[in-house]
Amino acid sequence: MAITREEVLHVARLARLALSDADADRLREQLGDLLEYMKQLDGLDTSGVVPTSHAVEMGTPFREDTVLPFGDPEAILSNAPDREDGFFRVPRIIED
Amino acid sequence: MADVPVHEWTLLEAARKVREKEISSRDLTGALLARIERLNPGINAYITVLPERAMAQAAELDEAQARGELRGPLHGVPMGLKDIFCTRGVRTTCGSRILADFLPPYDACVTEKVLRAGAVLLGKQNMDEFAMGSSTETSCFGATRNPWDVTRIPGGSSGGTAAAVSAAMAFAGVGTDTGGSIRQPASLCGVVGMKPTYGRVSRYGMVAFASSLDQAGPITRTVPDAARMLSVIAGHDRRDSTCADVPTPDYLAAVDRPVKGLRIGLPKEYFESGGLSPAVKAAVSKALSALIDQGATAVEVSLPHTTFALSAYYLIAPAEASSNLARYDGVRYGHRAKGASGLIEMMSRTRAEGFGPEVKRRIMIGTYALSAGYYDAFYGKAQKVRTLIRDDFTSAFGKADVLLTPTAPTPAFRLGEKTDDPLTMYLSDIFTIPCNLAGIPGISVPCGLSPEGLPIGAQLLSNHFREETLFAAAGAVERAVPLPRVSPIEG
Secondary structure (H helix, E strand, O other), X not given: OOOOHHHHHHHHHHOOOOOOHHHHHHHHHHHXXXXXXXXXXXXXXXXXXXXXXXXXXOOOOOOOOOOOOOOXXXXXXXXXXXXXXXXXXXXXXXXX | OOOOOHHHOOHHHHHHHHHOOOOOHHHHHHXXXXXXXXXXXXXXXXXXXXXXXXXXXXXXXXXXXXXOOOOOOOOOOEEEEEOOEXXXXXXXXXXXXXXXXXXXXXXXXHHHHHHHOOOEEEEEEOOOHHHOXXXXXXXXXXXXXXXXXXXXXXXXXXXXXXXXXXXXXXOEEEEEEOOOOOHHHHHHHOOEEEEOOOOOEOOOOEOOXXXXXXXXXXXXXXXHHHHHHHHHXXXXXXXXXXXXXXXXXXXXXXXXXXXXXXXXXXXXXXXXOOOOOHHHHHHHHHHHHHHHHOOOEEEEEOOOOHHHXXXXXXXHHHHHHHHHHHHOOOOOOOOOOOOOOOHHHHHHHHHXXXXXXXXXXXXXXXXXXXXXXXXXXXHHHHHHHHHHHHHHXXXXXXXXXXXXXXXXXXOOOEOOOOOOOHHHHHHHHOOOHHHHHHOOOEEEEEEEEOOOOOEEEEEEEEOOOOHHHHHHHHHHHHHHOOOOOOOOOOO
């Protein structure tokens, strides 16, 4: 199944992945091959079949909405690539 | 303590020796660390080894025992964890550059449970990046090698765990299995690997790949060891809303259950598969004979949608992965690209630098399958096929108590042999994937060696929450087909 270079770049934008030209060419070819293989599913009649999102059926478990303090915010913040006081610092969000 | 023959002991034997004070946890841990120091450079089973922490833990456990305090069934026994389980204050990389310096502020449920049971943590084991791979070659820390033949891959994605257990660099390990990542490397390294029913073990603190398929389970050198480990890590956890609130049976007792009268189903589609090697077919026949000799009966069953499982899986798993991996954006933890002028550029470059080619490929497939205009044709279709695959198993379990199949179509292949062709690599999971789609448990147990002397595993599958039947059948195979428990490697 052929997919275009524009489709590859569109999907990469959705996935927030910067691609080099070589990446985009390679992915166009590989995704095309894989999607071609997956086209085999089209040969299977699934009309009236209910989709499965979880194989083991269980209801949604409910619990009390209680606060469980984590207690060590520094252990979280110390992983931050950039921080200021108790905040995560990022490059500017609103671009010109 | 190089003269301690740790490679000859099982986990249960090591636990007993510590409990009965035949050996201290310190001496046991020291012997394992010495073995890791000697063998790991050639195998690369560990991403992180924790010598000081492990010795301190062992000393603390010895002191506790001297006070008459035994923590649990793993008291003083050294083991490892796949580097996908969060370990508080110990880096957890998932085999990825994007998490290369991540220090989790909390322990995974599995980590908590093995530590509470008294285990000593030797280190974090190598894996395919984000568990995406079948050969442990996609790790950003380099490939793991198969201790039976270092020119070959150990399988994946829990290849570091399987290789470490096989080379006696740990008495046990815990891996994860999304499409075969416990069973396939166990098969290729000649050890036991068990994927429990979806929901049997908590996924809390286990880095997510495909949340409707991921499940943690033990890798050990014997079936009783796997049963002991599952008893430790199984059980309800309110922090994972998909973790089943069901009692944990005594799995160790199940290993010795007679298999007389057990109905063994042979799914014909698995044995008619074109890629199945004759050596694997012959070894699995030996496992079947062993079960029949002990009074089990064989029955042919059909899983007619087997040929569609791979396609369904490689849409569903990447779709879930593309969503789960959206969290790696360089904001709160992990790698961040330098010098970006805006937020979107920073995120896109962070992810380009942080993820390897296989992870990018799967994020791209998953994003494509979920994108507007393609959702129904790909993701929606795959979810319907998943229903058909699950229904296949439901009807097969009407005729059989367990299914017996090969775990992998061939013994271990060579490093680099399949890295250029993603689809060929994906085909090595063809017998393990349907089990994850159906959410049922599966175990791989060694059943023979190929003419080149490479291990071969048989896979046993049962219905939801029937792990005990698997342990009984796998135990019967293990007792009847004697094989070396440890890879021949020394060094």
